Amino acid sequence: MLRFPSGRAKPSLAKALERLPLFTGSAIRVLFRDRLCARRGRLVRRPPGIEVHAAAMLRRRRIYLERSLLRNPLELRRILIHELFHFVWLRLGNALRRRWELLLRDEVLAGARGELGHSAECRKDALERSALRTRSNPWRRYVCESFCDSAAWWFLRPARHQEFTLPRRWRARRARWLARLMERPALPL
Ligand SMILES: [Zn+2]
Numbered sequence: 001m002l003r004f005p006s007g008r009a010k011p012s013l014a015k016a017l018e019r020l021p022l023f024t025g026s027a028i029r030v031l032f033r034d035r036l037c038a039r040r041g042r043l044v045r046r047p048p049g050i051e052v053h054a055a056a057m058l059r060r061r062r063i064y065l066e067r068s069l070l071r072n073p074l075e076l077r078r079i080l081i082h083e084l085f086h087f088v089w090l091r092l093g094n095a096l097r098r099r100w101e102l103l104l105r106d107e108v109l110a111g112a113r114g115e116l117g118h119s120a121e122c123r124k125d126a127l128e129r130s131a132l133r134t135r136s137n138p139w140r141r142y143v144c145e146s147f148c149d150s151a152a153w154w155f156l157r158p159a160r161h162q163e164f165t166l167p168r169r170w171r172a173r174r175a176r177w178l179a180r181l182m183e184r185p186a187l188p189l
Pocket residue numbers: 082086119145148
């Protein structure tokens with residue numbers, strides 16, 4: 001499933017991946033970098049750009065992680081799961097993706113604030129009023145990031161985190177949805 005460098009990172013990564021479901025699909029390489037910088041959605045070697053902790057290259061089947069995450073096991077697990085679920089989202093199929101979208105739609109229509117990670121929250125906060133109706137690209141990106149953040153939250157529970165800001169009743173709904181997904185014999189990666 002995942003190929004990662006041997007050496008010091010190996011036990012930390014093995015721990016970060018504990019108790020995850022079975023995944024199917026060809027291997028994904030995990031690589032560490034001292035600094036990661038993204039510009040217009042692509043990783044670049046040096047600034048200008050935005051510093052990021054991680055990035056998933058879906059076509060090249062690679063996950064890049066900032067090396068400092070190795071010093072923080074909880075954050076390594078949270079961010080690695082988030083990146084892994086980008087691959088799951090890609091192969092999840094339209095029916096399930098649409099069901100997740102409808103779950104979020106109910107939340108937004110009910111005025112639910114907060115999210116389960118910064119990636120989703122900043123996209124949610126930037127949505128225009130018409131996003132839901134038009135299913136605009138920002139809306140679709142939010143739906144995807146929310147799925148990945150929620151999956152990471154689901155596996156981290158009951159740990160607390162400052163980025164888990166979604167109110168309890170909405171978390172419970174997402175937890176039920178995700179529990180059904182994780183019951184599957186395997187997830188596509
Ligand atoms: Zn993401």
